[in-house]
Amino acid sequence: MTGVHRADALPAEVRRHGDIADVIIVGSGAAGSAAARVLAEAGLDVLVLEEGAPIGLAERRRDVFSGFAAHWRDAGFQVAEGRAFTPVLQGVCVGGTTVVNGAIIHRLPEPIHRQWLREHGAGHLFDARSLERIFDTLDRELSVAPVAPDHQGENNRLMGVGFDALGLSSHPIARNVAGCEASARCLQGCPNERKRSMDATLLPRAFADGARLYADCRVERVLTRGGRAVGVRARLLDAITRAPGPAVTFRARRAVVLAASAVETPRLLRRSGVGRTTDLVGRRFQAHPGTAVLAEFDAPVEMWKGATQGHESLARWDERMKFEALALPPELGAVRLPGLGPALGDEMRRYGHIAQWAVQVRARAHGRVTESLLGGKRIRYDLEDADMEVVKSGVATLMQAAAAAGARVLYPGVHGLAERLPVADLPAALRTLSGLSPDPRRVHCIMAHLFGTAVMGEDPGSAVVSPSLECHELPGLYVFDSSVFPTNLGVNPQHTICAMAWRAAEALAESAVAAQAS
Amino acid sequence: MRFTATEMHMLHGCFRALLPPEALELPLVGFQIWVERLAPARVAWGLRGVLLYLRLRCLLAGRPWGRRRVTEHRALFEEMRTSSVYLIREMPVMLKALGAFAAFGHPDTQRAFGLPVDTSPPFWARPDQRWERRGTGSGGVGGAEP
Numbered sequence: 001m002t003g004v005h006r007a008d009a010l011p012a013e014v015r016r017h018g019d020i021a022d023v024i025i026v027g028s029g030a031a032g033s034a035a036a037r038v039l040a041e042a043g044l045d046v047l048v049l050e051e052g053a054p055i056g057l058a059e060r061r062r063d064v065f066s067g068f069a070a071h072w073r074d075a076g077f078q079v080a081e082g083r084a085f086t087p088v089l090q091g092v093c094v095g096g097t098t099v100v101n102g103a104i105i106h107r108l109p110e111p112i113h114r115q116w117l118r119e120h121g122a123g124h125l126f127d128a129r130s131l132e133r134i135f136d137t138l139d140r141e142l143s144v145a146p147v148a149p150d151h152q153g154e155n156n157r158l159m160g161v162g163f164d165a166l167g168l169s170s171h172p173i174a175r176n177v178a179g180c181e182a183s184a185r186c187l188q189g190c191p192n193e194r195k196r197s198m199d200a201t202l203l204p205r206a207f208a209d210g211a212r213l214y215a216d217c218r219v220e221r222v223l224t225r226g227g228r229a230v231g232v233r234a235r236l237l238d239a240i241t242r243a244p245g246p247a248v249t250f251r252a253r254r255a256v257v258l259a260a261s262a263v264e265t266p267r268l269l270r271r272s273g274v275g276r277t278t279d280l281v282g283r284r285f286q287a288h289p290g291t292a293v294l295a296e297f298d299a300p301v302e303m304w305k306g307a308t309q310g311h312e313s314l315a316r317w318d319e320r321m322k323f324e325a326l327a328l329p330p331e332l333g334a335v336r337l338p339g340l341g342p343a344l345g346d347e348m349r350r351y352g353h354i355a356q357w358a359v360q361v362r363a364r365a366h367g368r369v370t371e372s373l374l375g376g377k378r379i380r381y382d383l384e385d386a387d388m389e390v391v392k393s394g395v396a397t398l399m400q401a402a403a404a405a406g407a408r409v410l411y412p413g414v415h416g417l418a419e420r421l422p423v424a425d426l427p428a429a430l431r432t433l434s435g436l437s438p439d440p441r442r443v444h445c446i447m448a449h450l451f452g453t454a455v456m457g458e459d460p461g462s463a464v465v466s467p468s469l470e471c472h473e474l475p476g477l478y479v480f481d482s483s484v485f486p487t488n489l490g491v492n493p494q495h496t497i498c499a500m501a502w503r504a505a506e507a508l509a510e511s512a513v514a515a516q517a518s
Numbered sequence: 519m520r521f522t523a524t525e526m527h528m529l530h531g532c533f534r535a536l537l538p539p540e541a542l543e544l545p546l547v548g549f550q551i552w553v554e555r556l557a558p559a560r561v562a563w564g565l566r567g568v569l570l571y572l573r574l575r576c577l578l579a580g581r582p583w584g585r586r587r588v589t590e591h592r593a594l595f596e597e598m599r600t601s602s603v604y605l606i607r608e609m610p611v612m613l614k615a616l617g618a619f620a621a622f623g624h625p626d627t628q629r630a631f632g633l634p635v636d637t638s639p640p641f642w643a644r645p646d647q648r649w650e651r652r653g654t655g656s657g658g659v660g661g662a663e664p
C-alpha cells in the first residue's frame with residue numbers, strides 16, 4: 001500500500017532525526033484513519049504513526065493463534081481483572097481493530113446521542129445533522145449493506161428462526177464488506193480482502209491525498225513546549241521480534257491527535273503528564289461485555305460457511321442487551337465445549353452441527369486503566385450485579401431462541417447450570433438460572449467495545465477533553481478515539497468512532513487551514 | 519519469561535490429558551515454545567502459578583504429578599473444573615484454551631474431526647518454525663511494501 005512505510009525501511013535521516021508534519025496522528029484504527037482521511041483531504045500534511053505492521057494476504061490465511069500472535073494486543077492475552085478475568089480484545093496493525101472485527105455497522109443510537117447532547121455538551125460539534133451527513137458518506141466509502149440472503153449461512157439463518165419463534169424482532173446485519181465470500185473468518189482479518197476495513201478504505205484515500213503512515217512505530221509520549229503539544233517521541237520496533245529500537249522525535253506544526261484506543265490513549269496521556277490535576281484519565285472505562293450460548297442441531301450448521309456475524313436482534317435494547325450470531329473458529333469452539341481428552345474429541349466430532357449466538361450488554365460498570373506496579377498496563381473491571389442480571393436474562397433468551405429454532409442440546413456456559421443441557425431440561429434450567437447469584441465468575445465474558453477513559457465535556461473538572469475533543473489541560477493535543485465517549489452505546493461502535501473522529505477532524509482542519517492562511 | 523524444562527514437560531503433560539488423542543501427534547513442544555515467547559509476563563507468571571499449584575496439589579495428595587498417569591491427570595482436571603473456587607476451576611480452562619489453540623488450529627486435527635477450515639499448518643508447526651516478518655504477505659491491500 002503506497003503510503004505505508006515500515007520502520008526498518010525508513011530513510012536513515014528519518015530513523016535518526018525523525019520527521020515533521022502539520023498533524024501527527026497516533027494509531028491507524030477507526031478513529032485515526034477517519035481523521036487522516038479528512039485532514040489530508042483538507043490539504044494538511046498528515047503523518048500517521050502506528051505501532052502495528054501492515055497485514056499481508058498470506059498472514060490473513062492463518063489459524064487463530066497465529067493471527068492473535070501477529071496482530072492482536074498482547075498476542076490476544078490482554079485481560080481485565082476483577083472478580084473474574086475478562087479478555088479485552090484489540091487489534092495492533094495498520095487499520096487497527098477494524099481489520100480483525102466482525103464488520104457490523106451501526107449508527108449512534110438516538111437515545112444515547114440525546115444523552116450526550118443533554119449532559120456532555122456534545123452538540124458543539126456532534127449535532128445530529130452533521131453526524132447523519134458523515135454516516136451517509138461512511139456508508140458509501142465503506143460499502144455498507146445488509147448481508148445478502150445467500151451469504152447468511154445456517155448459523156445466522158437459525159438465529160432468525162429462533163427469534164421469530166419467540167416473537168422478538170431480528171434482522172440481517174449491515175456490514176462493511178464488498179463481494180463477501182461468506183468464509184466466516186472476519187476475526188482473523190479477511191483472507192479474501194472483502195472486508196472494507198480502514199486499511200482498504202479510508203487510509204488509501206488519505207494516502208492518495210498525500211498522507212503517510214509509519215508502521216512499527218510505538219509512540220511513548222507527547223512532547224510539549226510552552227504549554228502546547230508540539231510532537232511525540234516514538235520507538236521504532238523491530239519488524240520481526242517487535243523489540244524496541246531507537247527513539248525518534250516527530251514534530252507537529254499544528255496538532256497531535258491521539259487515536260490509540262480507549263486502553264492505550266489514557267496511558268499515553270498519563271505518560272505525557274495529562275490528567276495529574278483531575279485524576280480522570282483512565283477512569284470511567286466502560287465496555288459491552290458479551291457472552292455466548294452454543295447449541296447443537298440435528299442438521300449441519302457449519303459455522304465456517306456464511307458471514308461471520310450476519311444476524312442480530314435489538315428487540316431488548318432498552319433492557320441493555322443486543323444479540324448477534326457469531327461464527328466461532330474450531331479452536332475457540334473447543335474451549336467452550338465441555339469434555340477433556342477423548343470426551344472433547346467426541347464433542348468436536350459434532351462441531352459441524354453447532355451454532356453460536358452471543359449477547360452483548362450495555363453494562364453500567366465502570367473500570368479503570370492504570371499502570372501496573374510491575375510495569376505495563378492494568379485494566380480493572382467488574383460487572384455490577386445489575387449487569388449480571390442482564391447477562392443472565394440474555395443467556396436465557398438465547399437458550400430459548402435456540403430451543404425454538406430446533407436445537408436438541410444447549411451449552412449455556414454458566415457455572416451452576418449443566419455444561420451440556422438437553423433441551424428437554426430447559427424449563428428447569430431457566431428456573432435455576434434466574435435463582436443464581438449475579439456473580440461475574442459464573443460466565444466467561446469477553447470485551448471488544450471499549451470506551452470512556454478520557455471523557456469529553458465542557459467542565460475541565462469533570463472531563464479530560466473539551467466538546468471539540470482538545471485536551472483541557474494541553475492545547476494542541478486532541479483525543480479522537482472512543483476514550484472520549486461519555487457512555488457506552490449498546491451497539492457496535494466502529495461507525496460512531498469513525499464519524500466522531502471525522503467531525504472533529506473537520507473542525508481541526510478548518511482552524512488549521514485558517515491559521516495557515518493568516 | 520523462560521519456563522524451566524520441568525515446567526515445559528508438565529505443560530506437555532497437561533495437553534496430553536486435556537486434548538483428544540487425535541491432536542497428540544502434533545509438534546506441541548514447538549507451540550509451547552511460542553507461548554513462552556509471546557505471552558505477556560503477567561500471563562506467563564499466571565501459567566507458572568497454575569503449574570506450581572498442580573505440583574503442590576498432587577504432592578499434598580501423596581502422589582506427585584510426575585508419577586501420575588494421563589488418566590489421573592485428566593481426572594484431576596475434571597475435579598478442578600467443578601470447584602466452587604473460581605481460580606481453581608479456571609485453571610484447566612486456561613490450559614485447555616492453550617491446548618485447543620494448538621490442536622484445533624492445525625489442519626491435520628481439523629481434518630480428523632471433519633472440519634475443513636485451514637489448509638496450511640500454523641507457523642509453530644512448520645519444520646523451520648520461522649516467525650515471518652509481518653506484513654510481507656503477497657502484497658494485498660495491507661501487505662505490499664512501500
Ligand SMILES: Cc1cc2nc3c(=O)[nH]c(=O)nc-3n(C[C@H](O)[C@H](O)[C@H](O)COP(=O)(O)OP(=O)(O)OC[C@H]3O[C@@H](n4cnc5c(N)ncnc54)[C@H](O)[C@@H]3O)c2cc1C
Nearest residue numbers: 027029030031051096097101102103104219448492493494
Ligand atoms: C473481535 C472484535 C470484533 C469487533 N467487531 C466489531 C464490529 O463488528 N463492529 C463494530 O462496530 N465494532 C467492532 N469491534 C470494535 C471496533 O473494531 C473498535 O471499537 C474500533 O476499531 C476502535 O477504534 P479505535 O480507533 O478507537 O481503536 P483501534 O481500532 O483499536 O485502533 C487503535 C490503533 O492504535 C494503535 N496504537 C495503540 N497504541 C499505540 C501507540 N502507543 N503508538 C502507535 N500506535 C498505537 C494500535 O496498534 C491500533 O492500530 C470489534 C472489536 C473486536 C476486538
Ligand code: SF4
Nearest residue numbers: 180181183184186190
Ligand atoms: S465473511 Fe469471510 S469473505 Fe466475508 S468479510 Fe468476513 S472473512 Fe471476508
